[in-house]
Amino acid sequence: MTMTSLYEEVTQVPDGVPTRRVTITVNGQKRTVDVEPRLLLAHLIRQGLKLTGTHTGCDTTNCGACTVLFDGRPIKSCTMLAVQADGHKVETVEGMGTASELHPIQEGFKEEHGLQCGFCTPGMMLAAKALLEKNPNPTEDEVRWALSGNLCRCTGYQNIVKAVLWAADKMRDQQA
Amino acid sequence: MALDELKIGGMGASRRRVEDNRFIRGKGQYVDDIVLPGMLHMEILRSPVAHARIKSIDTSAAWEVPGVRLVMTGDTMAARNLAWMPTLSYDTQAVLATDKVRFQGQEVAAVIADDPYIAKDAASKIIVEYEQLPAIVNPMQAQDPNSPLIRDDKENQTNNKVFDWEIGDKSATDRAFADADVVSKIQLHYPRSHPSPMETCGSIADFDRATGKLTVYMTSQAPHIVRAAVAMVAELPEHMIRIVSPDLGGGFGNKVPIYPGYVISILASILTEHPVKWVEDKSSNLISTGFGRDVYLQGELALRKDGKILGMRMHTVSDHGAFFADAQPTKFKIGLMHSTFACYDVPAAHLTSEGWYTNKAPGGVAYRCSFRVTEAMFFQERMIHAAADDLGMDQAEFRRVNLVKDDMFPYRTAFGFLTDSGQYQKCLDLGLEAIGYSTFAQEQEEARKRGKLLGLGISTMTEPLGAGNSREYDIIGIKMFDSAELRVHMTGKAILRTGAKTQGQGHETTWAQIVAHELGIPADDIVVEEGDTDTAPFGMGTYASRSTPVAGAAVAMVARKIRAKARKIAAHLLEVSEEDIEWELGRFYVRGNQERGVTIQDCALAAYSNVPDGMEPGLENNAYYDPPNLTWPFAAYICKVEIDPETGVWDVLQFVAVDDCGVRINPLIVEGQIMGGLTEAYAMASMQYITFDEEGNCIGSNYMDYLLPTAWETPGFELYEVVTPCPHHPIGAKGIGECATVGGPAAFVNAVMNALKHTGVRNVDMPLMPNRVYEALQTGKDVSGMPPVKAG
Ligand code: FES
Ligand code: FES
Numbered sequence: 001m002t003m004t005s006l007y008e009e010v011t012q013v014p015d016g017v018p019t020r021r022v023t024i025t026v027n028g029q030k031r032t033v034d035v036e037p038r039l040l041l042a043h044l045i046r047q048g049l050k051l052t053g054t055h056t057g058c059d060t061t062n063c064g065a066c067t068v069l070f071d072g073r074p075i076k077s078c079t080m081l082a083v084q085a086d087g088h089k090v091e092t093v094e095g096m097g098t099a100s101e102l103h104p105i106q107e108g109f110k111e112e113h114g115l116q117c118g119f120c121t122p123g124m125m126l127a128a129k130a131l132l133e134k135n136p137n138p139t140e141d142e143v144r145w146a147l148s149g150n151l152c153r154c155t156g157y158q159n160i161v162k163a164v165l166w167a168a169d170k171m172r173d174q175q176a
Numbered sequence: 177m178a179l180d181e182l183k184i185g186g187m188g189a190s191r192r193r194v195e196d197n198r199f200i201r202g203k204g205q206y207v208d209d210i211v212l213p214g215m216l217h218m219e220i221l222r223s224p225v226a227h228a229r230i231k232s233i234d235t236s237a238a239w240e241v242p243g244v245r246l247v248m249t250g251d252t253m254a255a256r257n258l259a260w261m262p263t264l265s266y267d268t269q270a271v272l273a274t275d276k277v278r279f280q281g282q283e284v285a286a287v288i289a290d291d292p293y294i295a296k297d298a299a300s301k302i303i304v305e306y307e308q309l310p311a312i313v314n315p316m317q318a319q320d321p322n323s324p325l326i327r328d329d330k331e332n333q334t335n336n337k338v339f340d341w342e343i344g345d346k347s348a349t350d351r352a353f354a355d356a357d358v359v360s361k362i363q364l365h366y367p368r369s370h371p372s373p374m375e376t377c378g379s380i381a382d383f384d385r386a387t388g389k390l391t392v393y394m395t396s397q398a399p400h401i402v403r404a405a406v407a408m409v410a411e412l413p414e415h416m417i418r419i420v421s422p423d424l425g426g427g428f429g430n431k432v433p434i435y436p437g438y439v440i441s442i443l444a445s446i447l448t449e450h451p452v453k454w455v456e457d458k459s460s461n462l463i464s465t466g467f468g469r470d471v472y473l474q475g476e477l478a479l480r481k482d483g484k485i486l487g488m489r490m491h492t493v494s495d496h497g498a499f500f501a502d503a504q505p506t507k508f509k510i511g512l513m514h515s516t517f518a519c520y521d522v523p524a525a526h527l528t529s530e531g532w533y534t535n536k537a538p539g540g541v542a543y544r545c546s547f548r549v550t551e552a553m554f555f556q557e558r559m560i561h562a563a564a565d566d567l568g569m570d571q572a573e574f575r576r577v578n579l580v581k582d583d584m585f586p587y588r589t590a591f592g593f594l595t596d597s598g599q600y601q602k603c604l605d606l607g608l609e610a611i612g613y614s615t616f617a618q619e620q621e622e623a624r625k626r627g628k629l630l631g632l633g634i635s636t637m638t639e640p641l642g643a644g645n646s647r648e649y650d651i652i653g654i655k656m657f658d659s660a661e662l663r664v665h666m667t668g669k670a671i672l673r674t675g676a677k678t679q680g681q682g683h684e685t686t687w688a689q690i691v692a693h694e695l696g697i698p699a700d701d702i703v704v705e706e707g708d709t710d711t712a713p714f715g716m717g718t719y720a721s722r723s724t725p726v727a728g729a730a731v732a733m734v735a736r737k738i739r740a741k742a743r744k745i746a747a748h749l750l751e752v753s754e755e756d757i758e759w760e761l762g763r764f765y766v767r768g769n770q771e772r773g774v775t776i777q778d779c780a781l782a783a784y785s786n787v788p789d790g791m792e793p794g795l796e797n798n799a800y801y802d803p804p805n806l807t808w809p810f811a812a813y814i815c816k817v818e819i820d821p822e823t824g825v826w827d828v829l830q831f832v833a834v835d836d837c838g839v840r841i842n843p844l845i846v847e848g849q850i851m852g853g854l855t856e857a858y859a860m861a862s863m864q865y866i867t868f869d870e871e872g873n874c875i876g877s878n879y880m881d882y883l884l885p886t887a888w889e890t891p892g893f894e895l896y897e898v899v900t901p902c903p904h905h906p907i908g909a910k911g912i913g914e915c916a917t918v919g920g921p922a923a924f925v926n927a928v929m930n931a932l933k934h935t936g937v938r939n940v941d942m943p944l945m946p947n948r949v950y951e952a953l954q955t956g957k958d959v960s961g962m963p964p965v966k967a968g
Contacts, residue, residue: 015242038293052209053202055425057374058458062879065374093202106200110192113848117680118199119206119374119425148888151879153374153426154680156851157887 022086026051027095035082042066042077044085045092053093053122057151064150067123068092074130076149093122096129104170105129105163114163116154124150128164136172140165178696178760185699186692186761187907190844193685194704195678204423207378207395212451215380216245218441219295221285221302222460223277226313226535226872227326228306230273230284237301238287243294245448247302248286248440250274252447260329261409261439264432264651267338267500268330269538271436277306278326278498279537280872281463283436288444288452311872312336315472315493315532316962326498326533338500338531341509344591348524349478352487356478360563365941365961366551367865368470368495368536370462370882371543373679375425377465378455379438381445390445391418394438397431397677398717401651403709405434408652410442421707427679428856429541432503432719433466462882463874466503467536467866468543470495472962473555477563483577485563487524488517488590490555494531499538503719504547505643505651511547512640514591516556519600519638519810520578525590535872544856544917546720549639557635557922561929562938571634571930572608576601579636595638597900598810603834604636606896607812610832616816629819630829631931635923636813640806641911642725651716655802658722659713660730662691662738663796666784668777669701672734675715676727677707681913682845683723687731689841690907694735695742695776696762713798721911724841725807725902732906734799741795742779748788749774807902807910809837813854813923819931824950826928828858828891833920836898837912838905847895850916854893857920859885863943865961 019034026049035044045054045068057065059078066078069091077090097103105125108114115121124147131138131146138146143164144157152160185191198204235247250272253259260268273284285302289295312318312326318336327333353359379394390412396402399419407414424431437454444452456465475490492510496502504511510529517525543550564574579600580587586596612619616632623630643649644656659675672687688702706712715727739759746764747754756767765773774782783795812834819826833850840846856864863883866876876882901908921942928944929937937952941961948959 036293043292046208047211050211051202052206053204055206055375056208057376057425058879060458060878060880063374063458093200097201099201102200109200110196113193113844115193115196115199115680116682116848116852117374117424117426118195118204121199122202125200144887148886151374151884151886153372153428153856153884154852155848156853156855156893157890158851158892159848161887 020083022083024085025089027091037081037083039082040078041080041082041085044082045077051092051094055119055122057119062151064123064127065120067126067150069126069130072130072133074127091126093125096125105132105167108163108167108170112159112163112166114155114160120150120152124152124160128167132168132171136168138168179762181693181761184692184696186689187839187841189689189842191685191689191699191842193682195682195684206375206423206425207380207393208455210380210393210422212380212382215451215453216288216290216448217292217295218286218288218444218452218454219292219299220283220437220440220460221299222464223273223280223282223284225277225306225308226280226311227278227309229276229309231305231307233285234303235285238298241294241298241301243290244287244298245290246288246444247298248272248444253443256443258410258439258443261434263499263501265500265502265504269499269501271439275329279535280874281460281537283440283464286440286444288448311535313534313536313868313870313872315495315534318532318534326535336533338496338533339509340530342528343508343514344526345524346526349487349489349526352524353478353489356486357481358479358567359476360479360566361476362559362562362939363474364555364558364939366469366471366473366554367942367961368867369468369543369860369864370866371428371430371466371468371541372462372882372884373426373428373430376456376458376461377431377435377437378453379441380451380453381441382451383445383449385449389416389418390442391420392438392442393420393422395424395431396421397424397427397679397719399677399707399709400675400714401717402434404652404654406442419709421677424679428544429468429503429719430466432541433501433539435465458879459877462866463877464537466539466541467497468541468545469551470540471551473551475555475559477559479563479567483567483569483574485520485522485578488522490516490527492529494529495534495536496531496540497534497536497538500531501538502540504542505649505656506547507648511542513548513552515549515593515640516552518589518593518595518640519580519636521580521584522590527591536868542720544853544914546639546641546643546914550918553637553639553918554922557637558925561633561926565933572604572613575604575634575636593640594805595808596805596903598638598808598836599898599900600636600810603810603812603836603898606898607814607832607834610894610896611814611816611830623818627821629821629931631817631819631927631929633815633923633926633928633930634812635919635926636811637919638808638810639915639918641721641809641914642803642807643720643722645804646802654716656716657800657802658715658726658730659798659800660727660734661713661798662734664738664780666781668697668780670697671703671705672731673705673712674727674731675713676718676723679718681718681723681849682842686841686845687728690728690731691735693907694732695739697776721913724909725905725911726801726803728909729803729906730799730801733801734797737797737799738795742776744791745779745782745787746774749778749782804904807838807905809835809910809912809915811835811915811919813919815923815927817927817931819928819949821953824946824953826944826949831891831893832896833893833916834896834898835912835915836900837915838900838902838910839908840897840899841909846912849913850895851893853914853916854920855885855890856917858890858924861921861924861942861944863945865943
């Protein structure tokens with residue numbers, strides 16, 4: 001399958017400021033953009049690509065609200081430059097399910113009341129997705145550890161953990 | 177034939193949340209997600225020092241950065257009479273500093289540019305010359321008559337005191353102490369903390385010169401208060417101001433005050449004639465916006481040998497930072513601190529309070545709390561714990577002796593509150609049973625043999641939730657009611673709007689459940705909107721656990737008004753007189769003939785197509801609700817910890833929470849509120865605090881220094897419920913959002929103190945970091961969080 005590589009004007013760069021052209025596969029779609037070398041990946045995703053489901057909570061790599069999957073691994077996009085993502089695959093919350101069909105992790109978060117304000121939720125769900133892809137049958141402790149790079153101020157985590165275990169169950173059922 | 181209430185998502189249904197549908201898809205819309213055409217970006221330059229005179233500000237290099245549209249300083253603001261603004265506590269606060277900076281992180285200048293990166297670049301090129309002054313970082317220094325005057329801008333201010341305040345009966349309390357067999361004392365510090373929602377504060381101001389209308393998208397828990405304040409301060413006509421509070425990434429009190437950034441962005445939009453976005457980063461949020469707590473609490477109990485409390489004395493010294501910007505609507509200078517001991521039968525009590533200015537960030541907010549109630553209950557339960565130990569009495573028994581009994585309601589507390597309902601003993605007993613209280617001593621003994629120290633801590637409390645009633649509570653003169661507006665469409669679907677503003681509490685889900693309960697319209701047929709002052713009825717917003725007690729009551733009342741009109745329509749449709757109409761969930765029927773009836777949907781259709789002669793068409797209404805009293809939920813939190821004496825590390829082995837918040841609208845959401853609150857309680861007890869060095873540098877200005885617990889540290893919680901309906905609330909509900917944050921911390925601390933009891937240690941101040949616990953174990957002495965007073 002061939003994808004048209006589409007050049008997009010995504011950020012306003014004043015004249016004379018050097019830019020670099022990068023191509024990133026975002027949620028399965030190749031996006032080619034010119035960016036300032038100092039632009040953070042989180043800002044490219046949010047402002048440039050208009051995928052605002054990725055949030056920035058702290059800009060110091062502590063809160064995990066900006067978590068995306070980078071070649072399948074959870075990373076904090078506030079601490080990576082957009083140019084470092086050149087040639088890589090990035091998955092954001094917008095790529096998790098379709099508008100009509102949710103990913104089991106998304107369903108689990110709703111079913112178990114794993115979110116309140118929703119600000120940490122995309123990052124939490126992506127961290128959970130990376131876990132379940134490696135370990136389809138985690139213990140509660142394994143879930144807690146896998147999510148320990150993501151802060152939530154609202155829920156107290158207990159329901160987030162339940163949500164991930166709910167999703168793991170459902171995903172195993174679907175496999176069977 | 178009545179509907180099954182749980183099936184239609186009515187009261188008591190653990191309905192899954194409606195708002196989740198957008199959040200789990202990444203489709204929430206927070207302030208920073210909003211992009212307006214031609215939008216510019218604002219960056220604020222903040223003071224690096226805590227106390228200094230500004231000698232000069234040179235902005236010329238900033239103006240030269242390509243892409244910069246405007247650079248603003250205190251002079252820009254002063255030219256429009258906006259350099260200072262009033263606070264919610266009737267003080268003033270600098271918007272952009274003109275004379276001095278009074279805390280580290282204070283707003284000094286702002287840059288507006290095409291792009292946020294450019295704005296940051298340019299802000300770093302502003303040169304400010306400061307003449308540094310000694311910094312005052314705690315009230316003890318502020319009291320020193322030789323200390324520099326922080327608020328030299330205020331005409332009659334000769335020292336650093338903010339207020340003196342007292343309440344209670346001094347002479348009756350003195351008599352109680354004279355009669356006491358035992359007097360037990362305690363001294364505590366409730367450290368400064370920050371609500372720190374995951375989303376920081378921000379705004380997009382959009383002034384449209386053509387229409388004269390100002391629209392501000394902002395992170396506000398109380399958009400109508402902002403509209404009123406902007407109308408008063410900026411002198412813009414109120415109908416030309418629209419405040420929109422979109423999805424909020426948490427609030428916890430942090431998003432109640434009006435911050436300089438909002439005001440600067442508004443003026444910036446007026447001056448540039450472009451929309452201007454300001455979104456602070458985490459450090460700015462932590463160092464400059466509303467903190468919580470920072471109070472020194474001391475007091476004593478007069479006790480009879482048999483355990484009866486005869487009297488209580490308390491003194492508080494609070495640190496308010498550079499501007500008295502406490503966000504609280506009470507007439508009482510130290511909020512509801514005098515709600516302390518409200519669940520105990522205490523014949524006499526006296527409270528004195530003093531507040532001080534320091535060179536620290538302003539804005540004491542009610543961090544997941546109703547205005548100092550957290551400090552009040554922490555003091556209460558730490559005092560109770562110490563007193564039981566001093567008497568040599570069992571912790572549970574001492575509480576049993578003094579808790580207000582079920583048959584004593586309504587009960588007037590020594591400070592004048594009226595608690596109206598509860599089953600305190602029942603909650604306590606349920607909790608004790610769940611934690612295995614009767615076998616604990618044995619467990620403790622066994623652990624000791626393994627070299628571990630076990631401790632059990634109890635915290636029982638009732639707290640006043642849901643400000644207010646308009647007799648006693650107002651903000652800038654506006655009374656503390658709330659409102660709801662309900663429109664039932666022709667097909668029986670509906671839209672509900674309230675004056676509250678959800679930040680994760682799930683109003684879009686639960687408000688519809690109240691309507692479903694009152695009208696039998698399925699919750700899925702009701703859409704809920706909040707946060708836009710152009711469409712929502714006037715309300716005072718969401719904080720102090722007031723949504724369900726006040727706005728939730730308004731929702732029930734407006735639904736009842738709709739039902740009253742629908743009843744008339746039903747009588748018309750059924751061709752009987754109104755007196756012959758009976759109601760069951762979802763339908764009216766003719767008395768004595770249950771078969772003959774019409775549904776609420778039939779009535780809705782008729783309201784637009786077939787109204788009786790002389791009746792106004794339509795089926796919509798609104799309700800303003802002024803509660804007759806606060807609501808008084810009760811909680812018993814019991815915690816069991818194990819300490820490793822070699823490291824001072826403590827682990828929570830079990831935590832039991834028994835909450836009585838009256839009737840639960842949505843049990844799943846109530847439990848979510850409790851678990852979230854307990855986690856913040858654990859955070860405060862174990863790791864989360866903000867401190868300052870001698871020069872006033874904030875330590876705790878990012879998540880590497882300001883520690884919040886993750887899924888890994890946070891213990892599991894076991895929840896239990898008791899239901900005592902609120903006697904004055906239309907659906908019997910009480911507040912719940914804050915109980916766990918308020919009552920939780922003392923349970924953790926009491927548990928650790930119980931484990932240390934054999935050492936003679938009476939108190940370790942929060943947070944109970946392992947080094948503090950270890951120090952207490954090693955020295956057998958109390959560990960105080962109180963800073964050493966610098967020799968003057
Ligand atoms: S925003 Fe990236 S970790 Fe917090
Ligand atoms: S749901 Fe609000 S921060 Fe997690």
